[in-house]
Amino acid sequence: METNAVKVKDLTKTFGNFVAVDRISFTVERGEIFGFLGPNGAGKSTTIRMLCGIITPSSGSGQVAGLDIFSRSEEIKQRIGYMSQKFSLYLDMTPLENIRFYLGIYNVPPRLWPERVLWVLETTRLKPVRERLTRELPPGWRQRLALGCALLHQPRILFLDEPTSGVDPITRRHFWEFIRQLAEQGVTVFVTTHYMEEARHCNRVILINAGKIVANGSPAQIVADLFPNQPLASLNDAFIKLVGGAS
DSSP states (O other): OOOEEEEEEEEEEEETTEEEEEEEEEEEETTOEEEEEOOTTSSHHHHHHHHTTSSOOSEEEEEETTEETTTOHHHHHHHEEEEOSSOOSOTTSOHHHHHHHHHHHTTOOGGGHHHHHHHHHHHTTOGGGTTSOGGGSOHHHHHHHHHHHHTTTOOSEEEEESTTTTOOHHHHHHHHHHHHHHHHTTOEEEEEESOGGGGGGOSEEEEEETTEEEEEEOHHHHHHHHOTTOTTOOHHHHHHHHHSOOO
């Protein structure tokens, strides 16, 4: 049985003469919380958009949920959950209306709608504001709604592109508690972020810079390899050394 939720080899994306992602190769195990880290513009969002079937790679190969990212991108979209970096819901609709809209987008059978609606509202703790306009909700609440909508069809692989950008530390902590619960249920979570402190929640991380992978391993392993004699060093120190060119 295939144990990889994601598998790519020499994946590349160019825009004209600009190489956004440069021959990267990696795998993500089923049920893993996998962090894809790097500074803004490093190639994180481009990579996740290729894996989600939103843009076509320039070259290389890859599979998501056992499906080829070149030839079966539409099938991939139905098997994964995707929460984009940009807020993807409709601000002039209520949370309830947004949930119903995405139930239709994901082709969830109508007989399951009542239980899925209730599940999302309770999970995101938005039941009391289900009839308010989404634009009136605080940013952290909107992020919870976007995550809930990405889970409506119960995907086994969840892609999160900068999911905690712009939210407060308390909301960020609650968000990661929920991510851990999903992983314990066997959901694979692929998350991009430039917050190094969030990497401690991941089983394994890749650090990407200028489209190339510069580190791959558990957060502790990466720090230990770079700073073998500095027990107080952090992943942020590793990030600065690898990306900032510190000696």
